[in-house]
Amino acid sequence: MSSSSLGASSYAAAIGVFALVYFFVYPVVVYFKDSKGLRKFPNMSPFSGMSNVPFMILAHGGARSTHLAKLHKKQPILRTGPNTLSFGSVLAIKDIYGHGTPCLKDESYIITAGSHYHLADVIDRGDHARKRRVLSAAYAIKNLQEWEFKVVDKVERLFKKFDSCCTDPLPKGQLYPDPKDVNIDYRQWTNYFTLDAITDIGLSESLGLLDRGHDIVTARRPDGTTFETHIRGALYPTARKQSLLIWSYQYYKLLDRLSNIIPFYRRMSRSAIHWEAIVAHCSSKRLARYQAGEKQDDFFQSLMENKNGGANNLPWGEVVAEVNIMMNAGSVTTAIAVTNVLYALLKHPKALSRLREEVDAVLEPNEIVAPYSKVKNLPYLRACLDESLRLQPPTPHGLPRKTPPEGLRIMGEYVPGNTTVSISALVAHRDESVFKEAEKYIPERWLGEEGKSLQSAFIAFSTGGRGCIGRNITYLEQIILIASLVHRYEFALPKGFELQRLETMNHILGEMPVKIWRRSS
Template identity: 30%
Template sequence: MPSSILESLDDVPTWAILAGGATAILFGMYLFPYLVTYSSLRDIPGPTLAKFSHVWLFKVQKSGHRSLTVDELHRKHGTFVRLQPDHISIAADAAIKPIYGHTAGLVKSKFYDSFATAARNLFNVRNKADHTRKRKMMAHGFALRTVQEFEPYMAEILQQFVKQWDRLVDEAASRNMEPSFDSLEWFNYVAFDMIGDLAFGKPFGMVEAGADIARLQDTPTSKPEYAPAVQIINRRGEIVSTLAIIPELMPWAHWIPDPFFSKGVEARANLTRIGIASVRERLTHPPTDARADLLSRLQQAKDDKGNPLGADELTAEALGLIVGGSDTTSNSSCAVMYYLTKHPDVLRRLREELAEAIPEGTEVPSWEMVKNLPYLEKVLNETHRIHSTLGQGLPREVGPSGITVCGRYFPPGVTLSVPSYTIHHDEDIWGRDAMQFNPDRWDSLTQRQKEAFIPFSVGPRACIGRNVAEMEMKLILATWANRYDTTLREELVCHEGFFRKPNSLMVSIRRRP
């Protein structure tokens, strides 16, 4: 029998064999999941290619406009949109608690695998027990009382920031000009230096140098090199969030003939090298003062069994601190400058509040001066809402029992997400002026609006660094708004990796009388 089959195959044209094989592969990869595995999702609208393949979302993520694209789809199709064969985006605030809440049974999807390095950190760990262990060990270091101990070091960096901007003003004034520059660069410098100081007991030195530079090492004992950290983080965010759509491509990405992938893979590796160098520098040259920075707190932390974090875990958490503590703060600080400069009446009201709270002649306000200012709080909340630094939906995988969300049942293995950009711009939630910057909306929030405001996510996987971010942003905003007038030289245009980041923000500044 076998020989007769082989003999019969000799009579089949090669093209027919290849076509048959290709058909079988296509059926297994695309048609079978659509017709069988995820047949219950067939009625959910979305791009045709997205129903059969991960390629559609892969291309959208790579384009840098995922949140806006998904928002357009929801405006066209409604609550449910199919982004991948196994991924449904749900644009409804009623879906937030069932998917992300403390009692939700969903887990982080394989999307997060591309963010992991030698060890998982608090952000990309998928196992619930591992996440609970890590969060318990790290929680004390991010408590508000602990974070407030870092204020003197934030103040030192902001003093350098003011010194640099005053220098730019004075140099331009000597030529009867106003200095014009990309404010995003300076917010990057400030945010990086702050997280460096808080996490490792020493700033990266970007504000003092007025340059984007960080130390890199391949191993704790190798010779250090230096490279632009902001550029590395930007490229790394773009590549990992794109490869996260098809994580099977990760081992082969450096072979793809497109600089987006080759440079992105290099950036991903270089970010790991920054983490190694930061940890190594901190361990070999601890701060001269008695401060307990975040890394030292992580070293001292023990889990329920009395075990500390391992060396690879420390490096992984260092990477999480660098990315989570720098990119979001700089992006949002840049956005708030844009919206305040675009709305001079709002900026005037903020300055009136700052003038009452900050003594005349103060270069850098203290935390005590600004922490409870109501209008400052409203301005920042409105910026988080309208800009939405984390705009894309965070994917969660449905557990073995399935789940019903917004009246619809989803079987095990399906991925669900709630797009925060769309939720933050939903007119049904925020009113007809949802697309407008209006801090006054925070005077009388409804309960629904409170629950729909998710800039730091919600539930057990919510951002652990929220206290740090809010403290930094209030101090940064109060410092520049109280001291400088700004004029916009361009509109705000954003590009999205994992975060929505301004491309730049050219401004002119002058010192206020």
């Protein structure tokens, strides 16, 4: 064997030994040394205290929070990684997320951020407070009445499509539709609805998906040239890739690059570029209108100017980042929610019947779109929405927080400083000490004083100072759409149909094929 071959073999052997020590021996030593005192917490799996790989494997299964919910029935606290704890009781909510908590968002928000932070990923408390002040005008409750006409417009456009697909009613006694009558993918069209609605609310321009009946939109490259792409195809894969690889923070950037060798991951990375190009095009078009003197009562106007008309002077990158999260989170979670609630109602006919009675009592038979003023305070309608959000929160995973350097007591248990902690909304909402028969869809639990007592354990929108700033907008859309749907239409699911859910950071839902027909007056 030549000296060069020997040298190469020695080098390869050295690399192998280093990899063995660094990736296998060293984590075992650190685990048993236990300098932070985390070994007292039960492991999610035998190797969770040594490596984040078990949690990454779990993430690839697409149902990690459901799995954690089962484990937490026996263990209130689980170690899901070398420096990561998951909590399973609602008692942890206030400690981790409540007002005044010393916990901050952890470094996962840093490593997935773009060139500029937006409201959802900024970590610094001062910067977050500044952003919240700028955006508070855009998300104020008073704006709901001013934006209602935009939501109404989108419902009318959606119903134009639904009316064209209506079939004859199901024959009396028949429970399931003829396959030829199942001609609407409700999931697809509600996604069009929320994308059109949030773009109108935010940028005073609809994407036109409901009118065109497809999701091809214009995107803009950094050089100013444009191209056509599928917005739904660009919207979801980015978060999916992050949800698969993010859990080992120190290796995430490397894993993100290396994974692109594999077509499965490379396609997801390409979608991120397309999504950013869509946002760039929408933002640039709105900026051009603003610079031409156009004034609109929308989200973009609030980014550019304060309520007194003074310039906010935000960097353009920050403006685009805020438009990005508005279009993303503002459409995705609402689309998931309105899909889940109709699915739940169709699976629970008694709840649907009671809801229809409540809605029909305040609407005229010929009213197409429910006026917000008539339905916003209907208790059973809100109960149906909140119970769906409880049972299947659009964002099910535990939002990660970092304990302060001095540590923190969570659920009465001391947790060392600089440890990532979280409680999944899906897990919290299955805490039987608060939500009896937690796996069942029971809207009645939200009524009366009992319902009020549940609010502190309801974290579909997170809670505390970092709670979702857009919850008023999503309730506006959900309330108007669902009330209008159950008032105007009947639906039927195919026999044996089950809605498919894939957990990323949010739930990606599968198709929801339905038969639709007009209710008899």
